[in-house]
Amino acid sequence: MAIAFDASSGDFSGGTTALTISHTCTGSNRLLLVSFLTNNTTDIVTGVTYNSVAMTKLKQQGDTVNSYLMYTYGLLAPATGANNVVISFSSSSVCYAANNSYTGVSQSGLPDATSGSQASGTTWSDTITTVADNCWHHVAVRTNGSFVVSAGGIARQITNNIMGTADSNTDITPAGAHTINGTCTDSGANQVIS
DSSP, rough: OOOOEEEEEEEEEEEEEHHHEEEEEEESSSSSEEEEEOOOOOOOEEEEETTTEEEEEEEEEEETTTTTTEEEEEEOOOOOOEEEEEEEEEEEEEEEEEEEEEESSSSOOOSSSEEEEEEEESSSEEEEESSSTBBBEEEEEEEOOEEEESSSEEEEEEETTTEEEEEEOOOOOOEEEEEEEESSSSSSSEEEOO
């Protein structure tokens, strides 16, 4: 079974201890990825759940210029139907979240690989080297203003012109290096994680 995009969702809060977002998963061999940005210099995330099931932190990336932290959490076999993603903090935090679900995903070995980078200017780029054949490349980008994927994939979610997600939209075969490039209107620092 080939991987396919299922659905996206997103929301933001100017200050909260728990951001709740409804997301609907369908299909079989499912994967849910929750990516979000906070305005904290320390990790105050106490957990991320979907349908009250704890998700696993896959990557945390810091921004040394703007003192933000960005995360991606994952959950294999999330419940089908409309359920809540809940991102919880130990104290009030700004939070921008962008969520994507997929079908046809291997139900073991998550994640295959991760990466992270920081760039300045109006362009961003992320390269990941996959291990298993037929993986997809998923990225989360902190950006202000427009969010455009220029090569290597397709944009999936943009939340309040701050948090964007994209993916390769196709299998990476054979396994190896794959790059997604994009642009934004902000000329400041841009975080990218995959």
